[in-house]
Amino acid sequence: MKVLEIKNVHKVYNSSEVKVHAVNGVSLDFDKGEFAAIVGPSGSGKTTLLNMIGGLDTPTEGEIMVDHTNLAGLKSSALIDFRMRNIGFVFQSYNLIPVLTAKENVEFIMSLQKWNKKDRDERTHELLKAVGLEERINSRPSKLSGGQQQRVAVARALASKPKFVLADEPTANLDSKSTETLLDIMEELNKEEGITFIFSTHDARVVKKARRVITVEDGKVISDERKN
Amino acid sequence: MIWKTAWKNVWRNKVRSMVVIASVTIGIFGGIFAVAVMNGAIAQRVDAALNEEISHIHINDPAFRDNYDMQLIIADPEQVISTILETPGVAALTPRTMIAGMANTATKSTGVQIIGIAPEKEKEVLKLYDTTIPGTGDFFETESRYKLAYIGHELAKELNIIRYRIDQDVLDSLAVKNLPVELLDKLSAFSGTRFKSEKAFKKEMKGALSLKEQNAYGALIKEEAWSFRARSKMTLTFLDKEQIQTGAVFRITGVFDIKNSMYEMSQVLVKNEDMMGLTGMAPNEYHQLVVRLNDTELTEKTTTSLREKLPGLEIMNWKEIQPDLAMMTDMVQNFYAIFMVVILAALAFGIVNTMLMVVLERTKELGMLTAIGMNKKRVFRMIMLESVFLSMVGGVVGMIISKILIGLTSSTGINFASYAEGFEALGFAAHIYPEISTSFFITVTVLIILTGILSSIYPALKALKLDPAEALRTE
Numbered sequence: 159m160k161v162l163e164i165k166n167v168h169k170v171y172n173s174s175e176v177k178v179h180a181v182n183g184v185s186l187d188f189d190k191g192e193f194a195a196i197v198g199p200s201g202s203g204k205t206t207l208l209n210m211i212g213g214l215d216t217p218t219e220g221e222i223m224v225d226h227t228n229l230a231g232l233k234s235s236a237l238i239d240f241r242m243r244n245i246g247f248v249f250q251s252y253n254l255i256p257v258l259t260a261k262e263n264v265e266f267i268m269s270l271q272k273w274n275k276k277d278r279d280e281r282t283h284e285l286l287k288a289v290g291l292e293e294r295i296n297s298r299p300s301k302l303s304g305g306q307q308q309r310v311a312v313a314r315a316l317a318s319k320p321k322f323v324l325a326d327e328p329t330a331n332l333d334s335k336s337t338e339t340l341l342d343i344m345e346e347l348n349k350e351e352g353i354t355f356i357f358s359t360h361d362a363r364v365v366k367k368a369r370r371v372i373t374v375e376d377g378k379v380i381s382d383e384r385k386n
Numbered sequence: 387m388i389w390k391t392a393w394k395n396v397w398r399n400k401v402r403s404m405v406v407i408a409s410v411t412i413g414i415f416g417g418i419f420a421v422a423v424m425n426g427a428i429a430q431r432v433d434a435a436l437n438e439e440i441s442h443i444h445i446n447d448p449a450f451r452d453n454y455d456m457q458l459i460i461a462d463p464e465q466v467i468s469t470i471l472e473t474p475g476v477a478a479l480t481p482r483t484m485i486a487g488m489a490n491t492a493t494k495s496t497g498v499q500i501i502g503i504a505p506e507k508e509k510e511v512l513k514l515y516d517t518t519i520p521g522t523g524d525f526f527e528t529e530s531r532y533k534l535a536y537i538g539h540e541l542a543k544e545l546n547i548i549r550y551r552i553d554q555d556v557l558d559s560l561a562v563k564n565l566p567v568e569l570l571d572k573l574s575a576f577s578g579t580r581f582k583s584e585k586a587f588k589k590e591m592k593g594a595l596s597l598k599e600q601n602a603y604g605a606l607i608k609e610e611a612w613s614f615r616a617r618s619k620m621t622l623t624f625l626d627k628e629q630i631q632t633g634a635v636f637r638i639t640g641v642f643d644i645k646n647s648m649y650e651m652s653q654v655l656v657k658n659e660d661m662m663g664l665t666g667m668a669p670n671e672y673h674q675l676v677v678r679l680n681d682t683e684l685t686e687k688t689t690t691s692l693r694e695k696l697p698g699l700e701i702m703n704w705k706e707i708q709p710d711l712a713m714m715t716d717m718v719q720n721f722y723a724i725f726m727v728v729i730l731a732a733l734a735f736g737i738v739n740t741m742l743m744v745v746l747e748r749t750k751e752l753g754m755l756t757a758i759g760m761n762k763k764r765v766f767r768m769i770m771l772e773s774v775f776l777s778m779v780g781g782v783v784g785m786i787i788s789k790i791l792i793g794l795t796s797s798t799g800i801n802f803a804s805y806a807e808g809f810e811a812l813g814f815a816a817h818i819y820p821e822i823s824t825s826f827f828i829t830v831t832v833l834i835i836l837t838g839i840l841s842s843i844y845p846a847l848k849a850l851k852l853d854p855a856e857a858l859r860t861e
Binding site for chain 1: 758761
């Protein structure tokens with residue numbers, strides 16, 4: 159079952175001096191439960207592509223369908239709402255809300271979606287347990303290591319049971335041990351929850367874990383390998 | 387969650403938030419306390435005017451107040467008095483005769499309004515009798531074969547009936563009250579001196595004593611040097627009913643002090659029966675009836691009722707007799723609100739500045755929040771709530787401090803003795819008891835919330851313009 163369809167998507171930036179074709183005719187489909195990495199050198203268009211998939215940027219040409227909904231057809235407020243319900247984000251620099259505890263960060267999205275307290279608490283505890291941070295539930299981000307913060311970010315991304323999670327360089331600021339732990343957790347959650355994970359990464363360890371590797375260069379997909 | 391997040395965000399940068407909160411606290415406290423002092427001063431002024439000077443309603447011939455013509459008496463006074471006393475809301479009434487004249491002593495004379503009263507009825511309407519300076523007599527209570535006059539403190543000083551003197555008795559009294567020896571030595575140079583006036587006395591003391599000594603002991607010295615001879619004489623001269631100059635010697639029965647220099651200088655109260663004999667007026671001829679009501683709130687209603695019943699007479703209530711009082715009571719609330727709005731508008735600039743810094747510092751975070759699904763309305767609400775919380779914390783602390791201080795000073799009062807002369811010249815007491823209504827605190831609370839909301843608009847709009855993808859790239 160396809161959760162994401164990217165159809166001949168282009169992104170052109172028109173500056174006063176030069177025209178930059180950041181994404182140049184990319185077409186990709188993602189099924190439910192995929193664990194995919196988009197790799198490529200800096201400037202290859204990975205982040206631009208990820209931003210468009212996440213609805214943070216709009217294609218100059220082409221369509222992006224999430225669960226059969228064309229993102230370009232959604233108005234601004236509807237798009238934000240759609241993002242909240244269907245797409246999870248894990249950022250390179252964790253981007254947790256510093257004044258909230260781990261628990262509050264995870265339940266933030268659920269409270270925006272008006273989940274009742276009981277369901278919210280249950281899901282929060284379940285996720286923080288899954289990422290191995292049940293003991294640090296009331297700790298603020300400043301009291302957590304980088305790896306722990308990223309695990310909270312993963313839990314937050316999964317809180318509202320999105321169709322897929324976009325992770326932009328999630329391991330870039332982590333040491334190798336934290337990276338291993340994080341990737342194991344994400345892989346486990348991918349299998350348990352059946353949520354698609356799409357990484358944008360330079361990290362070989364992520365590529366090794368991924369079951370599908372899409373290589374992007376100069377805005378084009380130059381290879382798309384599925385591992386057995 | 388947005389409320390909780392906004393509240394926690396306020397304390398993210400404690401120092402910065404505390405600076406803003408402190409400025410709001412000081413602004414709110416200063417504003418409320420200033421209003422309370424003004425309110426207290428006005429309340430005391432109105433209270434004094436109603437209880438000691440004019441009461442609630444005056445009734446007289448329609449043309450009487452044009453030039454206070456003696457001939458313009460109230461027609462059929464018994465019927466009029468009866469009608470007034472039967473009107474709901476009326477507590478008491480006193481009849482008066484009023485004549486312009488001169489008050490004279492051996493050394494001074496001045497123009498006054500001579501008011502003929504029935505002392506017992508007067509006491510039912512006004513509490514002027516309660517302001518008699520101890521040691522100067524009473525309010526027509528002691529029987530005397532002389533004609534008696536009750537005058538104000540300022541008039542007594544003006545006519546040199548009250549004088550200042552330094553003699554051995556005064557020096558001994560000051561020694562008992564522990565005046566320093568060096569000061570007693572300085573004052574002994576004046577022993578045996580009766581000063582021509584209060585002004586002359588003050589001038590000599592200023593020359594003899596240092597500023598520090600004046601501030602520390604000036605009031606005590608003045609109090610001891612003050613002298614009044616019981617039953618001092620004063621001549622009142624005026625025109626009688628036939629427009630012939632007449633007059634008589636009156637003895638001072640008492641001196642009143644109501645902290646209103648103008649009233650004290652100009653009003654002389656005598657018994658109606660004494661005036662009738664001198665002016666040729668009949669016993670039941672009056673120029674004015676002064677009415678006291680059960681409740682000041684009944685003023686408008688009772689005035690209207692009396693006007694309907696007594697169409698041939700001029701009926702004026704206290705707001706019309708002294709429009710300045712009406713202005714103070716009716717319009718001043720609006721001025722207070724404007725005063726607070728000005729203070730809060732100034733504080734708002736500080737809040738706007740702080741919130742702009744907050745938005746700038748949290749560009750990446752705001753981008754993240756939008757990315758994960760916080761829509762524009764929620765972002766706006768979060769920033770607005772932070773601004774409101776910031777304002778409210780400062781506002782609440784300011785209100786608590788002002789409530790405590792007003793509570794304390796409302797019983798002790800604040801003494802503006804240094805400015806007593808100025809205050810009393812305007813009819814205000816120099817010892818003010820601040821007061822404030824609960825409704826004013828509610829008004830201030832609403833204004834603070836509005837300030838928070840309005841201060842957040844510009845910063846929030848800045849936040850909404852952020853592009854999430856670009857914001858996330860911010861370092």
